[in-house]
Amino acid sequence: MIDKATLYEALAVLVAVVAGGVAWRRFHPLSFWFGVGFPARAVWLYATWLHVASACKLTHKRRRWRISLDTVPVIGSASREAMAVVERRHLRRVEVERAPRLGIIRPSRLGWRLPIKLNDGQIPDDFAKVAERLAHAWRAHAVRVLDSKPGKVVLIATRKDPLITVAPMAPTPDDLLTVRPGVLENGRPWVIDFKTVPHWLLAGATQSGKSTLMNAIIRGLAPQPVALVGFDLKGGVELTPYADRLSALATTRATCVQLLEGLVSELTHRMADCREHGVRNVWRLPEHLRRTPIVVVVDEVAELFLMADKAEKEQVAKTATALLRVAQLGRAFGVYLIVCGQRIGSDLGPGVTALRSQLSGRVCHRVNDPETANMTLGDMDPAALDAARAIPTETPGVAIVAGSDGSWHRARSALTTEAEAETAAHAHRELTTPWAQLVRTTPRAIPDDQAA
């Protein structure tokens, strides 16, 4: 018999433990996760794996020999009613379910990482298809599949959406042509490195976060020794605030053509420089001959391709051709593109489709029409397209980011206001290279007898 005092004591201890746990979780959720949440989750996950894998159709059936113990009734000879029971061992072939073997689960700040050995005949895609089911079964925000080695996958689970709040990124003036506009879903910084992926397409419906991302990129590039050139046919409303840091800004169709011709001419010069020195790109030129890298920012690309009347047809054609040339030649000769658009459809003409194929970096915010999502991510992993379609209106700035290597991430830009980007542009205005110094417009032949 437990006396009352002991019972009260036990209850008091229980209440103290629960209250302590609640307070720990509330005031230091990260250490609570590592100390309590993760170990409990890991035990539960291993214990329920066969059941979860079976529900997700990840198990294989195998026939196995099993010894089973059967009880057999024996009817006695003296009386028909008298029965005895004997136990007999039987060797039987039975069907057993076999789940893919789990490796050692490891915690991370955002969730956990679980390596899994694939069953024979399985491929990583089998797991990618049921990633959402696994996320629900494990009470996780999302599960992503990495195929690490042949025969193995690593599942990355995130407990809650890390993109709900994104802290502003520190400017990184030391990394030339690299900006960190936000964070990726895995908690790592989102890095845009123009030297690795030279041209970017930023798509998104209205109020989806395109300008905010552009602000973050301009703020990141402003302190770097790069030239910025703007194209803004929405009357310059988007890019004029950064005019201090722009070497040139085109706000009319005529200036667009003029600036693009200037860029193509400069590219021809850079190409000739490389040929003269027998190198394949500007980064291999002797340092004193290297020209300032140029980042071309195009706001609302559709405006460049739409024509109000036939008179504009020639200018549109010239713009499309020159922009395509800049994209084709730019990657080797230090001219990079950021092309922004609400709607990027094939109805804007073949120029858009050709340009898109040159823009290997893709950022797809929430979009309204499936064609824009298709044009932005359609040639990537179909799962990226599904993830883009699932971006809710309540989280502007969330986007699917895909690089040229086929990998993709959910990411969110840090909220960077126009005023912040304008302040950065103004503060670093002394780094602006005047247009006349930036581009060489005198005709120059490319030597064709000194192959690189």
Ligand SMILES: Nc1ncnc2c1ncn2[C@@H]1O[C@H](COP(=O)(O)OP(=O)(O)OP(=O)(O)O)[C@@H](O)[C@H]1O
């Ligand atoms: N990364 C972000 N984090 C938090 N809020 C954001 C983020 N990006 C955008 N927003 C919010 O969404 C609003 C709209 O964003 P933004 O102006 O960048 O959209 P947009 O795609 O450029 O729209 P439009 O096509 O109309 O120009 C911003 O005013 C801001 O309040």
Ligand SMILES: [Mg+2]
């Ligand atoms: Mg905008």
